[in-house]
Amino acid sequence: MTATTSPDDSRSVRLKAATRDSHGALDKRIMAGDIFADRGNFARFLRVQYRFHRSIDALYASPALDALLPALHERRRLQQVRSDLQDLEQSLPGQDMAPLAADLPLPAALGWLYVAEGSNLGGTVLYKMAAALGLDRDFGARHLAAHPDGAARHWREFTAALDAVPLSAEQEQQVIDAADAAFRSVHGHVEVEFGA
Numbered sequence: 772m773t774a775t776t777s778p779d780d781s782r783s784v785r786l787k788a789a790t791r792d793s794h795g796a797l798d799k800r801i802m803a804g805d806i807f808a809d810r811g812n813f814a815r816f817l818r819v820q821y822r823f824h825r826s827i828d829a830l831y832a833s834p835a836l837d838a839l840l841p842a843l844h845e846r847r848r849l850q851q852v853r854s855d856l857q858d859l860e861q862s863l864p865g866q867d868m869a870p871l872a873a874d875l876p877l878p879a880a881l882g883w884l885y886v887a888e889g890s891n892l893g894g895t896v897l898y899k900m901a902a903a904l905g906l907d908r909d910f911g912a913r914h915l916a917a918h919p920d921g922a923a924r925h926w927r928e929f930t931a932a933l934d935a936v937p938l939s940a941e942q943e944q945q946v947i948d949a950a951d952a953a954f955r956s957v958h959g960h961v962e963v964e965f966g967a
Contacts, residue, residue, distance in 0.1 A: 781930070781934040783930035786882075789950070790886075790951050793958075796958065800961050800965075801961055804816065804961065804965040806897075807900050807901065807903060807904060810906075810911075814856070814861050815964045815965055817852060817861065817914075818856065818864045818960075818964045819961050819963075819964050820848075821856060821863060821864055822865040823887070823890075824849040824852050825870060826868060826956065827870070827884070829871060830843075830873065831843055831844050831846060831847035832844060833874075839936050840929065843884075846888065848887075848891070851914035852914045854913060858910050858911045871883065876945070878943075878949060879945060881936065881949070882946045882948065882949025883949055883952075885933060886953035886957070887953070888926065888930075889926070891918075892923070892926040894922075897915050898912055898915035
């Protein structure tokens with residue numbers, strides 16, 4: 772089993788470093804879509820979010836994952852994204868996509884959840900920008916609103932639980948591979964919604 776020796780060498784820190792390129796490419800691609808130009812572009816971003824959260828939603832209902840990552844089911848955002856899309860009178864995309872299996876192997880599930888929860892933290896910046904479009908936690912941008920306890924605290928609680936899960940060296944690599952796959956998956960959703 773792998774033990775973390777210091778916060779600087781934690782699993783979440785290693786994940787951030789290992790996925791820097793795929794994460795950076797995704798961020799650039801999303802911002803190239805000029806998502807705050809108007810509500811139409813923002814709706815495309817919401818459709819990307821819906822595709823991603825629909826694909827991972829079953830993970831939030833997993834009792835095994837909830838036991839390792841306390842209150843995981845409360846972090847689920849699919850319904851909030853759905854409501855945001857409905858606010859903007861958008862149809863729900865991605866019905867042709869197969870969601871991830873609820874019994875995804877633990878390392879893969881952790882990698883996908885790392886990306887989802889990290890987007891929650893980054894969403895607080897986007898939430899402030901969405902205000903220029905008249906969107907907020909009650910209309911159109913509820914899924915980006917910070918947790919009542921604060922986004923940073925919510926993220927620290929998640930990463931502390933993530934870092935505490937005992938994994939082998941091989942499983943550590945599987946977490947990284949899954950997180951990288953999750954970033955690439957979202958990038959694919961951006962291409963579907965915003966075009967090449």
